[in-house]
Amino acid sequence: MAVVGASKLRTSGGTRWQSRGRRVQCHASPSGTTAESSSPSPSPSSSSSSARTLRARREEVVLESSKGKVWDAIVVGSGMGGLTTAAKMVAKGADVLVLEKYVIPGGSAGYYQREGCTFDVGSSMMFGFGTEGTTNLLTRALESVGKKMETIPDxxxxxxxxxxxxxxxxxxxxxxxxxxxxxxxxxxxxxxxxxxxxxxxxxxxxxxxxxxxxxxxxxxxxxxxxxxxxxxxxxxxxxxxxxxxxxxxxxxxxxxxxxxxxxxxxxxxxxxxxxxxxxxxxxxxxxxxxxxxxxxINYPRGGVGRIPLVMAEGIEEKGGKVVCAANVSRILTERGGGGGGEEGSKVKAVGVELSDGTRLRSRAVISNATRWDTFKQLVEEGDVPQSEVDFFKRYKKSPSFITAHIVVEPSVVTESCYCHNIVLEDWAKLEDGRGTLFVSIPTILDPSLAPEGRHIVHAFTPDWIDSWSGLSKEEYAEKKEAVAREMIARLEEAFLPGLSEAVVFKEVGTPRTHMKFLNRQDGTYGPIPSKRPLGLLGMPFNRTDVESLYCVGDSTFPGQGVNAVAFSGFACAHRALADLDLEPRNEVMDRGMQGLFAFLRGLV
Ligand SMILES: NC(=O)c1ccc[n+]([C@@H]2O[C@H](COP(=O)([O-])OP(=O)(O)OC[C@H]3O[C@@H](n4cnc5c(N)ncnc54)[C@H](O)[C@@H]3O)[C@@H](O)[C@H]2O)c1
Ligand SMILES: CC(C)=CCC/C(C)=C/C=C/C(C)=C/C=C/C(C)=C/C=C/C=C(C)/C=C/C=C(C)/C=C/C=C(\C)CCC=C(C)C
Known part of the structure; x- marks a missing residue:
């Protein structure tokens, strides 16, 4: 899969995410909402100017830290879970820094560009983008930082x-x-x-x-x-x-x-x-x-990747900072955070260390990395609480995906085609690696994602990292080609006759690609129960047993999905704000509640 990048520029009128040559234009309108330009155009940021801008952003933050700055919260990772948390926190006046390893924000909701097309890294199916009620969490998260996006109803x-x-x-x-x-x-x-x-x-x-x-x-x-x-x-x-x-x-x-x-x-x-x-x-x-x-289901005009770009811009306009190409290698902890006595030996998160050794301090650390990455990579082994060891018994990693982004001639996508499709030929294979085939054709909803006269067919199917490990470069390339051929043949049979003849470009990603670019262990899509669960009862909320360390994203209640991780972001922001005394709280009730949840999880 391709690497993409958009760097960030400060301008007198606020901030803009800018890519090589062309610009993602999001200008704050007088009403405070966003007036957007026709389409986004972030592209691979190998250009030295982009690299320079990313370095400059990082140096700005490092300089502030060297002067002793302590952030209210540092968010590790800018997936939709991390960004929603940051958006809700800055809206309440917290001083928040988001650190993202990759060169653009978004994680699984990111994008890349090739051949004049904008490809969604993940699927294109967006929940939570309605206008009514309380469950339209994407709309509401954007609103909290003064942003609104145009969407196309599916x-x-x-x-x-x-x-x-x-x-x-x-x-x-x-x-x-x-x-x-x-x-x-x-x-x-x-x-x-x-x-x-x-x-x-x-x-x-x-x-x-x-x-x-x-x-x-x-x-x-x-x-x-x-x-x-x-x-x-x-x-x-x-x-x-x-x-x-x-x-x-x-x-x-x-x-x-x-x-x-x-x-x-x-x-x-x-x-x-x-x-x-x-x-x-x-x-x-x-x-x-x-x-x-x-x-x-509503598709954001310009692609899913616009959501994190617009949200990051809103976060910055509210005083937060989103820094890309910043790899957190360790969550810093201290002992004795509980304040003496029995509590004195409690481990407390106090900041993070970047891969170049820079240390940044904060009152709260919020990890948007998966629990496997957080507690098996970022937190020292000796600091991992028993509750996390128990989580690894209750939940296991789901498979990752093989993805093929295919650009096709328009004849193959007929009037009767819908954007999102599922193909399965044999019920017995529903859960198998490469069993169920998912297909999005986002250009049906937003033709501006591809040059005129082209459609994007994004086909993906679950698979495990193991079947892609230990291959030589040639074997890996051959296997990718063979799997893509198989997917195309299945699509031809199911509802896209003539597809193989209509392909003008294709790019195949594997679980290895997901692991590398999304920084998710084994490229996993998220946690799944190891045994029959009691509904959502076993899923942890945002606090962890390391004081001041929170988790957000699909390793927390209620699990996978953009709208689900957005809920996790709303909840995480609320809990962290209360602990930072920026929302009401009651210490005694808090302790009772934690005990109750630990008990309930013990039942699972
Ligand atoms: N409905 C859809 O079509 C669709 C599309 C895309 C994504 N999704 C959902 O999004 C969910 C994932 O969202 P999320 O917010 O939990 O996570 P995410 O994986 O999308 O984002 C996590 C981010 O953290 C960054 N990160 C990880 N470790 C880091 C480190 N050490 N230092 C700095 N940055 C680091 C990653 O680079 C990534 O950008 C998935 O469950 C999936 O269901 C759904
Ligand atoms: C077909 C194609 C092509 C494609 C496909 C694509 C895809 C993959 C997609 C995906 C998607 C997804 C994943 C989605 C998901 C979503 C979700 C899951 C969401 C969810 C959400 C949830 C929520 C928000 C929840 C919440 C909850 C609550 C609030 C609860 C409450 C309770 C109460 C109050 C009670 C209490 C009691 C106690 C505590 C005991």
């Missing part, structure tokens, strides 16, 4: 191209329409005998979603807030408490008997949680299966 979430059966000899084809009733009618037309079960299962999902969408979403480990919400909205909170330890598969089996339909529900879960329904938390299923109809 008429459907996914077009499924699934295995054939006696009932569906030509394959089970289902479109998840934006309008809920249209989707239910379509699904019920394939399984008429299960209409009631379908309505009941998705009905329970709506119960979860409506409850979530009535709360002011913040940190569940901050008791003043949690009791306040219980007091304001007891029914919604009790409904959520009821569903919190449950999994989607158990609810589906209560209402649905048809095994093919249950396999469909497995796929509905797998395509975002990378596990089947039996192991997918019901709270997350409720969120995903309803937000797609309530706020809808």
């Amino acid at each position: 008429p459907a979430q996914i077009h499924y191209h699934l295995p054939s059966s006696r009932a569906h000899p030509d394959g089970l084809k289902v479109v998840v329409h934006r309008r809920y009733e249209e989707f239910v009618d379509e699904l019920a037309s394939k399984f008429p005998h299960e209409r009631e079960g379908i309505e009941k299962f998705y009905g329970d999902c709506w119960t979860v979603f409506d409850a979530l969408n009535s709360l002011d979403l913040k940190s569940l480990e901050e008791p003043l807030y949690l009791f306040g919400e219980f007091f304001k909205n007891p029914v919604a909170c009790l409904q959520l408490a009821y569903f919190l330890p449950q999994n989607a598969g158990d609810i589906a089996r209560k209402y649905i008997q048809d095994e093919e339909l249950l396999s469909f529900i497995d796929m509905e879960c797998y395509c975002w949680s990378t596990v089947k329904a039996a192991v997918t938390p019901m709270i997350n299923a409720g969120m995903v299966f309803c937000d797609r109809h309530y706020g809808g």
Whole structure:
């Protein structure tokens, strides 16, 4: 996969992320929201001017630190989890520094450019970009730093191209329409005998979603807030408490008997949680299966990579700093942070060390790296708390992905194609490496991502790092080519006839690519339960047992997904702000709450 970069310039009118030659134009408008230019154009930043700007940014921060500066919070990593945390914290007046190893912000929500095309590094399916309610967390995170993005509504979430059966000899084809009733009618037309079960299962999902969408979403480990919400909205909170330890598969089996339909529900879960329904938390299923109809799936004009760029700009305009090409090699700790006595031996995070040895100090350290990277790389072995050792028993790394970004002639993408597609030929292979094939064609929604007369087909499929390790350079290149050929052949068969003839460019990434550029151990997509979980109960919140060290992103409650890590960012910011005395808190209740959560996790 390609390396991309956009450097940052300070201008009299605020900050702009600038790329070689052309500019990502985000000018603050008088209203404080963002007026954007037609399309982004960050490109590979190998240019020496970009490198110079990145160095200058770093030196500015290093200089401030050498004068004894202590930040309120240092965020390690600028994925959407880290950026959302920073956005919510600067909005409350905290002094926040975000350090990103890569040359642009965004992590899995980043982008790269080739052949005049802008490619989304991850998928292009964005939840949380609606205009109503409280669950539109991307919209709200941007708003908190005075930003707004233009989005393009997707008429459907996914077009499924699934295995054939006696009932569906030509394959089970289902479109998840934006309008809920249209989707239910379509699904019920394939399984008429299960209409009631379908309505009941998705009905329970709506119960979860409506409850979530009535709360002011913040940190569940901050008791003043949690009791306040219980007091304001007891029914919604009790409904959520009821569903919190449950999994989607158990609810589906209560209402649905048809095994093919249950396999469909497995796929509905797998395509975002990378596990089947039996192991997918019901709270997350409720969120995903309803937000797609309530706020809808909306694509940011100019590409997913614009979201972190715009958010980083907002963070800087509110006084924070986002520094790229800054690799954190260690989280600095001190003992005795608890203030004497029994607490005196407690380990406390006090800052970070960069790979060049520079030390930066802060009152809170927030890691957006995965828990494996945080507690197996950044924190000294002797400082790793037992709760983290327990986490590694409860959760394991999900597979990574093989991705092919393909530029094609337009004839192959017909009027009937949707942006997001899932292809599977055999139910038994749903969870296998290279089993389920995911396909996004974002140019259907935003043609400006590619030159005129071209479409981008982004095909990806889960795979493990092991099958890509130990290969020679030639073997690696050959294997990439063979896997891409196989993906293209499957797409031709499923819904893109003539694809192989229409390819004008392709770039293949593997789990090794993800590991290298996203800095995620084994390139993992995120944590998945090692055994059947009690819903979300085992997922840790943002505080850790290292004092002043927080985690944010998909290794924290509620898990993978941009809108999920955005929630984790809202919660992390709230908890850290309270600990920094920038939000209300109650020490005694805090301690009781931590004890309760440790107990509940012990049950899992
Ligand atoms: N819905 C979609 O289509 C879609 C698309 C893209 C991403 N996603 C989701 O985004 C989630 C990931 O978001 P996230 O915020 O948790 O993480 P992330 O992996 O996206 O970002 C983490 C960032 O931290 C940086 N980092 C790691 N270690 C570092 C170090 N030592 N020093 C400095 N920087 C370091 C990485 O370079 C990366 O930019 C995934 O779960 C995925 O589901 C979804
Ligand atoms: C504490 C106690 C005990 C109790 C309490 C109760 C309560 C109050 C509770 C509450 C809770 C809450 C608030 C929760 C929250 C949650 C949330 C927010 C969630 C969210 C979620 C989200 C998600 C999960 C999302 C996801 C997504 C994703 C992952 C996506 C993905 C995608 C992809 C991969 C793409 C595909 C593609 C194609 C098809 C092409």
